[in-house]
Amino acid sequence: MCWAVPAVVKKIEGGIAYVDPGDGIERPAVIGIDEKDVQVGDLVMVHAAVIITKVDLSTLKESMEMWKRMAIELATATGEDPATAARVIEEEMWRVLKLVEEVKAGRSDALKELA
Amino acid sequence: MTSQCLSAPENFPSPPPSVDCWNCAVMKKEITALELAFRRKTKITATLVNYIRKYAEELAGRDPYRVYKIMDFCGTHEWTIVHFGLRSLLEVAGVKNVELVAGPGCPVCVTPSYYLEEAIKLAFEGMVVYTYGDVFRLPAIRRINGARTLAEAKALGAEVRVVHSFLHAVIDAKKHNKPALFLGIGFETVAPGYSEAILKGVVPPNLKLMSLVKLTPPAMFYALDMVREKPIDYPISGVIAPGHVSTIIGGKAWVPVAEHFGIPVVVAGFEPNDVLTAVAEILRQIKNGEYKVVIEYTRAVKWEGDLKAQSSIYTVFETVDSAWRGIGYIPKSGLALRDRFKQFDAFEYFGISELTPEKWHYDLPPGCRCAEVTLGKAKPTDCPLYMRACTPDRPLGPCMVSVEGTCAIWARFGGGGLATEIAKEMGLA
Numbered sequence: 001m002c003w004a005v006p007a008v009v010k011k012i013e014g015g016i017a018y019v020d021p022g023d024g025i026e027r028p029a030v031i032g033i034d035e036k037d038v039q040v041g042d043l044v045m046v047h048a049a050v051i052i053t054k055v056d057l058s059t060l061k062e063s064m065e066m067w068k069r070m071a072i073e074l075a076t077a078t079g080e081d082p083a084t085a086a087r088v089i090e091e092e093m094w095r096v097l098k099l100v101e102e103v104k105a106g107r108s109d110a111l112k113e114l115a
Numbered sequence: 116m117t118s119q120c121l122s123a124p125e126n127f128p129s130p131p132p133s134v135d136c137w138n139c140a141v142m143k144k145e146i147t148a149l150e151l152a153f154r155r156k157t158k159i160t161a162t163l164v165n166y167i168r169k170y171a172e173e174l175a176g177r178d179p180y181r182v183y184k185i186m187d188f189c190g191t192h193e194w195t196i197v198h199f200g201l202r203s204l205l206e207v208a209g210v211k212n213v214e215l216v217a218g219p220g221c222p223v224c225v226t227p228s229y230y231l232e233e234a235i236k237l238a239f240e241g242m243v244v245y246t247y248g249d250v251f252r253l254p255a256i257r258r259i260n261g262a263r264t265l266a267e268a269k270a271l272g273a274e275v276r277v278v279h280s281f282l283h284a285v286i287d288a289k290k291h292n293k294p295a296l297f298l299g300i301g302f303e304t305v306a307p308g309y310s311e312a313i314l315k316g317v318v319p320p321n322l323k324l325m326s327l328v329k330l331t332p333p334a335m336f337y338a339l340d341m342v343r344e345k346p347i348d349y350p351i352s353g354v355i356a357p358g359h360v361s362t363i364i365g366g367k368a369w370v371p372v373a374e375h376f377g378i379p380v381v382v383a384g385f386e387p388n389d390v391l392t393a394v395a396e397i398l399r400q401i402k403n404g405e406y407k408v409v410i411e412y413t414r415a416v417k418w419e420g421d422l423k424a425q426s427s428i429y430t431v432f433e434t435v436d437s438a439w440r441g442i443g444y445i446p447k448s449g450l451a452l453r454d455r456f457k458q459f460d461a462f463e464y465f466g467i468s469e470l471t472p473e474k475w476h477y478d479l480p481p482g483c484r485c486a487e488v489t490l491g492k493a494k495p496t497d498c499p500l501y502m503r504a505c506t507p508d509r510p511l512g513p514c515m516v517s518v519e520g521t522c523a524i525w526a527r528f529g530g531g532g533l534a535t536e537i538a539k540e541m542g543l544a
Contacts (some may be wrong), residue, residue: 003142003145003190003191003194003359003518003519004304004359005141005142005144005145015315016282016317021141021144022144023140023141023144028282028286029280029282030280030281030282030307030308030311030312031311032307032308032311032363032421032424032427033307033362033363033421033423033424034421034422034423034424035423045359045362045415047304047305047308047359048247048279048280048281048301048304048305048308049279049280049281049282049283049308050280050281050282050304050305050307050308050311052304052307052359052362052363052421052424053359053362053363053415053416053421055414055415056413056414056415057414059413059414060414062413063392063411063413063414066392067159067162067163067392070162070163070166070395071162073166074162074165074166074169077169085162088158088162089158089159089162091158092155092156092158092159093156093159095155096152096155096156111148
């Protein structure tokens with residue numbers, strides 16, 4: 001029962017949030033989490049019309065750092081250049097982080113590409 | 116908060132006559148997004164696969180015969196693994212001693228047949244029965260008035276309506292004011308939806324909730340014990356914990372599992388790279404003799420979970436012993452409405468007697484191995500009915516119905532074609 005989709009909060013009325021998963025249709029959803037945490041424009045995960053969490057995209061940088069550490073560890077073990085290995089990870093993540101900036105700037109259709 | 120807060124917007128879609136979850140627009144969109152996310156990060160995937168191979172080889176050097184079984188608890192993780200062919204990807208990459216085992220993370224698969232039969236009965240008695248799309252086609256073990264599923268009951272004239280959510284049922288039930296029942300299956304992820312709707316007072320008096328919510332940590336304990344039961348098998352060496360369940364209950368909920376069994380637990384997201392990162396972290400911990408709970412899905416999961424949601428759930432519900440289909444009773448693994456919320460309780464209102472350990476009987480069709488598949492003791496292909504008598508179009512067992520049922524996922528997405536293609540792209544095959 002873990003199937004959830006990311007969506008942007010478009011408005012909140014009477015304790016019910018209206019969310020857009022990227023197709024332009026606003027759907028009502030129960031705020032399952034602390035209401036103080038949810039604001040219009042937030043990216044949230046919605047499961048069976050229940051908001052189950054707010055997505056913190058700043059942690060993507062942490063994930064990038066973790067993958068970089070793994071790549072460096074691997075490269076060191078195999079005698080490759082650790083700096084090159086780290087750069088490969090960074091290049092791929094930069095494209096993702098760019099997409100994140102677009103979603104943050106309110107382009108909810110960019111959500112179509114963000115899982 | 117009054118009930119008028121909850122008004123449907125003009126373009127709010129009315130409940131569909133039936134829902135095909137596999138072809139639902141939102142789900143298709145999410146699958147496309149996951150695929151795009153994967154294609155965008157294949158170099159990271161290659162790094163992760165190499166990292167897994169390195170640690171797997173080091174572990175093989177320690178004990179060449181040992182197989183490290185990693186349980187992916189959640190049905191959606193199993194979907195990611197099968198859809199992207201991660202098992203074949205690891206095999207192609209030369210990782211021979213790591214096996215990914217599907218766990219009990221499918222609520223539709225474990226809902227006892229008894230409750231379904233009671234709901235079908237009530238539907239024939241003229242109550243409006245609301246259900247999720249995948250429960251609609253779930254077969255019961257006994258026929259009620261000739262119907263084995265809610266879908267068949269509807270075809271025979273009973274009032275069954277498919278909804279995407281409890282909120283949908285709330286909005287619809289207000290319109291007709293007839294006595295109605297919501298078949299409330301699910302795990303901790305849906306529970307705050309039910310409890311918040313009740314606490315906010317938006318549930319109309321004619322709509323009653325049949326709470327069949329199950330809790331995942333007790334089931335994980337049970338599944339891990341069951342797999343250990345057979346001495347010929349290697350025990351589960353690590354667990355990929357459900358990501359979205361953990362948004363509510365938090366990473367902390369898995370500490371007892373890690374400590375009791377001495378195995379690493381990683382809370383993971385649902386992109387293929389999330390799952391592979393979890394596998395890599397589990398192997399790293401095994402190699403270093405650690406058994407910690409680690410949250411990989413940091414963008415959505417916090418260590419303490421959502422305290423507001425936890426408090427809302429336990430205000431409305433209490434923990435009870437609960438029956439799992441084909442498995443039996445697991446202590447403290449279900450949620451029932453507390454006494455002061457009994458006015459919303461379908462069991463109370465419709466006089467449905469609760470299932471008890473004495474009344475529970477084995478409720479899978481002959482030959483069906485859904486319970487073993489659910490507990491990670493058998494693969495779908497071990498079942499004599501799989502793709503013969505039991506197919507996605509004509510499911511016999513509960514694991515073949517839901518989008519999260521292991522058999523249904525294997526049947527729809529098995530083959531691993533995508534994985535081989537990707538492995539070639541990455542220079543792994």
